[in-house]
Amino acid sequence: MKALVTGGAGFIGSHIVDRLIEQGDEVIVYDNMSSGIEDFIKPHFENPKFKFVQADILDVGKLKTEMKGVDFVFHLAAHADVRSGFDDHKIDLEQNLIGTINVLEAMRENNVKKIAFASTSSVYGDATIIPTPEDYPFFPTSLYGAAKASAETYISVFCEYYDMTAYIFRFVSWVGERYTHGLVFDFLNKLKKDPTTLHILGDGTQKKSYLYVKDGVDAIFTVIEKAKEKINVYNLGNDEIINVTESAKVIVDEAGYKDVKFTYAGGDKGWIGDNKYVLLDTKKLQSLGWKASKTTREGLHVTTRYLLDHPEVIEKRNKK
Ligand SMILES: NC(=O)c1ccc[n+]([C@@H]2O[C@H](COP(=O)([O-])OP(=O)(O)OC[C@H]3O[C@@H](n4cnc5c(N)ncnc54)[C@H](O)[C@@H]3O)[C@@H](O)[C@H]2O)c1
Structure with missing residues (x-):
């Protein structure tokens, strides 16, 4: 398989790239490096099955060129800072919705039929059903959530128009x-x-x-292997919930x-637009045989240790 990963030099995208390379797939990372870190993908630079394209998803012409011969798009490139949409009302529209439409246009032109999309629990907003299942309606409280929800609906329409298959993942926060x-x-x-x-x-208390x-x-990868619908929507989360003071x-x-x-603000x-209680129902995902190996607390420990052991990552990201 030949995969194109938008945002492949980012936190989550670079792990997806590692997995694809491990599987023997060909990979194109398409990333503008606005928040990506080159070190995350550098180990693949000498691999003939790997290509890095530094470009923006807002450049639809470039996307169309790079999408030639691709079988599967993992679309992770986004403006992932939920808070900033409060002050800038266009950034989520441009980066997260128009960016996604460009990806879909490039797929259509190149006859690419499969997309995995990084969506978010923010599409549910302050859900009144906890844990929140996939069929809970969209009620986002941030423009980030609104743009991701809109992007999901555009993906769904492209699937109908052009016979594409989509894997839509609504993530809690990853560590x-x-x-x-x-x-x-931020705390470190x-x-x-x-x-x-x-x-x-x-x-x-959040x-x-x-x-x-x-x-x-x-x-x-479990969902991509096992889910068989045209549009496959899955919550991705962890069963353990923890308040911010305990996390600290x-x-x-x-x-x-x-x-x-x-001390407390x-x-x-x-912040305005944040969600006070985020716990997703992951029964649908678990029914495919997936199980988390780490609890929320274990994930926080590993992350803290990683950042302490890699001060250069904090430094490079702070400079962006
Ligand atoms: N990290 C989380 O907890 C979380 C939670 C919910 C959803 N998500 C979603 O998962 C995806 C990946 O998040 P992440 O945490 O890895 O973020 P990240 O910021 O580490 O990665 C995003 C990558 O996209 C690239 N990028 C941004 N805008 C671009 C553009 N216009 N053109 C090309 N490349 C661009 C960045 O340089 C970066 O490498 C995002 O879509 C995000 O919205 C993440």
Whole structure:
């Protein structure tokens, strides 16, 4: 198989690239490097089955050129910072919806029939059914969630128009090796600046579950192998839920900081548009035989250790 991975130099995308290469597939990484890290894909540079294209998904002409002969698109490139949509109302539209439409256009022109799409639990917003199943309606509270939900609907229509098959994955937050943004990253950055105090957004009671990256990649490939619908929608998450104060304790503990005082911004959410309680129902995924190897807490420990052992990753990401 020849796969094109948009966002393949990012946290999750680079793990998907590793898996495809392990399977013996040909891989094109298509990434503009806005948040990607070259070190994550460098080990493949000498591999004749690997190609790196530094380009933007907003450049539809380039996408169409690079999509020639491709069998499967893994579409992960996105503006993944949920908070910034509050101040910039166009960024999610451009990067996450129009970017996706460009990917679909390039697929159509090159007769590529299969797409895996990185969607998000944010499409559900503040769900009233917890754990939230896949058939819960879209009620996003952020423009990021709105753009991802819209992208899902465009994918569904392209599947109908052009006989494509889609694998749509609604992720909770991922953690693990190569993690470059999110709670653990922010907390370690803050603790480095001031090891005595950790300022926490919200009141610390927000509850989240975190999925370990290798479990997430296993889940994606399990679904691709076993799911047989035209449009396959799966929640990807972890059953263990943990509040932000407890997460902070895990991170502080693993990092070895002592007597850290927690202060709180207040309010029941981290920011406007955040979701207070994120726990997805993963029965559909588990029915395919998938099981997480790490709990939420274990994932947070591994991530903290990884970032402490790789200060260069924090440094490179902070410079972006
Ligand atoms: N990390 C999570 O917890 C999480 C949760 C839910 C959904 N997602 C989704 O999963 C996908 C991957 O997330 P990630 O955590 O690996 O993020 P990431 O920022 O590490 O990776 C995104 C990659 O896309 C590239 N990119 C961004 N905009 C681009 C553009 N216009 N053209 C080409 N390349 C572009 C970046 O350089 C980066 O390498 C995203 O679609 C994100 O929305 C992630």
